[in-house]
Amino acid sequence: MTTTTPGSAVTPTPASSVETDPRPAVSDSETELAARLRLAVLRLSRRLRQQVAGGVTATQVSALATIERLGSPTLGELAASEQVRPPSMTKIVVGLEEAGLVNRQVDAEDRRVARVMLNAEGRRVVQRSRSLRTAYLARRLRRLSAPERQSLGELVRLLEVLVEEP
């Protein structure tokens, strides 16, 4: 797989539990924060998954948004970006195709490659998922204090850094 497409990454590899790490130790409070962060992320993701609108699951919306963002990604690129394995993404895309939200096309230069693109309905679904009424997180964010909102951009950036491949 070539890595010339913007935003593309290699397929996520299983993490090793036995790696040797020479870096300085993390303090206890940092370990505590890591533990709390882990709990919060897992819990929040459950909440997000519970929001199903118009028959479109959180997993599907996420994939649609990523397709929009990456612009006709290959199936492998999409899988890597979403942090799932290619067979998993094949299934997700098949479901989106059956729902009439995306189209798949063989790449003109490499016939092994399937490119995924939003069709008009898929675009609508993504837009709608971001509307005030349907966007669960947008609604919750309105309950934050002004200082908390200030921190929001930084929080999002930090989480995105954590998601990136090591």
Add this chain to the structure above:
Amino acid sequence: MTTTTPGSAVTPTPASSVETDPRPAVSDSETELAARLRLAVLRLSRRLRQQVAGGVTATQVSALATIERLGSPTLGELAASEQVRPPSMTKIVVGLEEAGLVNRQVDAEDRRVARVMLNAEGRRVVQRSRSLRTAYLARRLRRLSAPERQSLGELVRLLEVLVEEP
């Protein structure tokens, strides 16, 4: 269910997609941040779930950590805290019991209630999950810049606020 236990909450209810909300509109940049937050959380949770150590899944570790944190919670409290429905938590706890990590006890004052508590092995598993070698997030957090680390506590708190029941 009484709500006198610290950290307890009612069972999460399905979100309504048709609620009327009179609050001021969120700006576009905030909507954008919400969308990015959503993607980051879902992706990061996938990464966390991919970390399986010693045969203990991310879901089990999360439940163990919450049991430790809440201190012999009722099954309902545990489910609410973890953002899953009671039947789901019954299954998780059954698995943990079979793995020899927790014990269940009928509450002395209300025989409907099952309290869950860590046994010695469960305590060990939670501690181990927080060690430098095994804590995926702790390892990743060490790659943050110093200013990012400064903000960490606040950002974790912000995420926890988002998880809380509306």
Add this chain to the structure above:
DNA sequence: TGGCATTAGTTAGTGAATCTAATTAGAATG
């Protein structure tokens, strides 16, 4: 006190999500 409503947890059944192993087809290389 008895009947009814409410509550806590469990069982049964189903579907979503994701992984690994294997396979197929296409591209690259010597």
Add this chain to the structure above:
DNA sequence: CATTCTAATTAGATTCACTAACTAATGCCA
């Protein structure tokens, strides 16, 4: 041209989580 590598798919299995229905226990009120 043969071999190796790569992208996606298929098949099978596991994990995770929901809903509906049920059982047992508790609380409340006439």
